[in-house]
Amino acid sequence: MTDTISLVWFRRDLRLHDNEALVEACAADRVVPVYCFDPGDYGTRPFGGDDSFDFEKTGAHRARFRLESVADLRSSLRDRDSDLLVRVGRPESVIPDVAAAVDAASVTMHTWPTAEEMQVEAAVKREHRDADIDPRRFWGHTLTHLDDLPMAYDDVPDTYTTFRNAVERDATVREPLHIPEIPAFPADAPDPGSIPSIADLDETLTTPRFDDRGVLRFDGGETAALDRVESYIWEGDHLREYKETRNRMLGADYSSKFSPWLNEGCLSPRYVQSEVERYEDVRVSNDSTYWLTFELRWRDFFQFQFAKHGTEFFRRGGIRDRTDIDWRTDDAQFERWAAGETGIPFVDANMRELNATGYMSNRGRQNAASFLANNLRLDWRRGAAYFETQLVDYDPASNYGNWAYIAGVGNDSRDRYFNIVKQARQYDANADYVKHWLPELDGLPAEYAHEPWTMTADEQADYGVQLGRDYPEPMVDLEASYETLR
Ligand SMILES: Cc1cc2nc3c(=O)[nH]c(=O)nc-3n(C[C@H](O)[C@H](O)[C@H](O)COP(=O)(O)OP(=O)(O)OC[C@H]3O[C@@H](n4cnc5c(N)ncnc54)[C@H](O)[C@@H]3O)c2cc1C
Structure with a gap:
C-alpha cells in the first residue's frame, strides 16, 4: 500500500499547540506543512467604494512580526524532523501546485469569517476540485x-x-489540543524554499529597529x-x-x-x-x-x-447603514492625525507610539479613533485602514469592529465619543505617558502638557514651549467639536 500524504496549509495559525488543522493532517502517513506569503496582503491597495482611498495593506511592524513567526514555526517543525515549505504567490496556485507535486490526498487549513480570507479559501477550493481533493477547513481562533x-x-x-x-x-x-506526533516529511518533497525578506514582500518596507520607548519587544512566533x-x-x-x-x-x-x-x-x-x-x-x-x-x-x-x-462592517454607514453622518475627506487633516501632529497631546502621543512600535494601548486606540471619527468627522474607515497598516496586532474583525463601534456605525446604538482631555487627566494624571512620547512637552506641568493651548504667551516663553514652533497649535477646538455631537 502507498503512503497517504496530507498537506497542512498554515495561515494565521502559526503554532503547533491547539492546532486542529495540524492534528487532523497528522492522521496521514506523511505530512507536508506549507506557508504561503500572498502578494495580495502587501503593497498599496484601494479601499474601494465611494470616496475610495489608497492604503498600505501590511506595514513594516506586522510584516516583521509575521516573518519571524514563520521562521519560528519552521524551526519548531525542523526540531521534530519535519519542515515548512515556504512559498510566495497566490495561494490558489501555490497550494494546489504543492498538493499535486507531493501527491497529497488531503489538505487541511483553518478558516476565518472575514471577506478576504474567505475569498482566498474559495479560490483554493475551486482549484482543488479538479484534482479531486476536498480541502477540510477548521475553526480554531x-x-x-x-x-x-x-x-x-x-x-x-x-x-x-x-x-x-x-x-x-x-x-x-x-x-486546547496537544501537539500531535508529526509524521515524517516526504523525502522526495520539493525544496522547502527560503523565507523571503521584508523587501521581497513589499519593496517599500525595511525591517524596523526596536524602539526602546515601546512597551515590549514583540518577537514573532x-x-x-x-x-x-x-x-x-x-x-x-x-x-x-x-x-x-x-x-x-x-x-x-x-x-x-x-x-x-x-x-x-x-x-x-x-x-x-x-x-x-x-x-x-x-x-x-x-x-x-x-x-x-x-x-x-x-x-x-x-x-x-x-x-x-460580513462586509457590511466595511461600509461607511457600517452595519447600521447610517446615512445621517456627514463624513468628510480632508487629506491634510488626516495626515496630521496619522503623523501625531494634531496639537492634542493625548492623541499625538498615542499616534507616535503606534507609528514607532506598531502597538497602542486600548485606551489610546479608543481616544485616537474617537478624535478622528467624532471630533474631526473624517471618514472613520480611513482611520481604521491606517491602523490596519500600522498595527502589529491587526485583525480585521477586532479593528473594524472597534472602529465602527466608536464611530457610531457598529455594535452600539449610542453615539460614543470620548472627551479627550478628561480621559488624559484620568488615565495619565501626571502626563508621564504624554511626555514619554512627546519629549518636547517635558518641561510643562501636567495640566499644560495635556492642554498646551491654555498657556499664555508669557507662560510659553517661561516653559520654553512655543506653540506653532515647538509643538503644533491644536487643529480643532475640542470643546466646539463636542457641541456639534451633543
Ligand atoms: C479603534 C480600535 C482598534 C482596535 N484594533 C484591534 C486590532 O486590530 N486587533 C486587536 O487584537 N485588537 C484591537 N483592538 C482591541 C484592543 O485595543 C487590543 O486587543 C488590546 O489593546 C491589545 O492589547 P493586550 O493584548 O495587552 O490586551 P489585554 O487588555 O491584555 O486583553 C487581552 C486580549 O483580549 C482581547 N481584547 C481586549 N480588548 C478587546 C477589544 N476591545 N476588542 C477585541 N478584542 C479585545 C485581545 O485579544 C487582547 O489581546 C482595537 C481597539 C480599538 C478601540
Missing part, C-alpha cells in the same frame, strides 16, 4: 468554537452583554508567545491585578500584550484560557482573572459579528 455557540451564527446578538451572558451560561470552552504567557501570568504574577492595571499606558505589564500573537495565530485563546483556569486553581481567582476572559470574549464577539454581518 476563538475561545468559543463556532459549533458550540448557543445560537446560529447569524442570530448572534448585536450587543456584547447579551452575547457574553449567553456564552457564559450556555457554552463551554474546549480544551509561538516560542515568544508561550514565553510571554509564562512571564505575564506566572513569573510576573500580573494576572491577579489585570483589571486594575489594564487601562494604563506605560510599560510591558499593565495588560497582557497577547494580541499580536493571538492574531497571527502563534497563541491559541483556548490555551490562554486553560492557563487562566490553572492560575485560578493554584494562585488566585478574582475579578482580574475573570476579566482577561471577559476581554477575550470581546474578541470572540467581533469574530462572530463578522460571521453574521
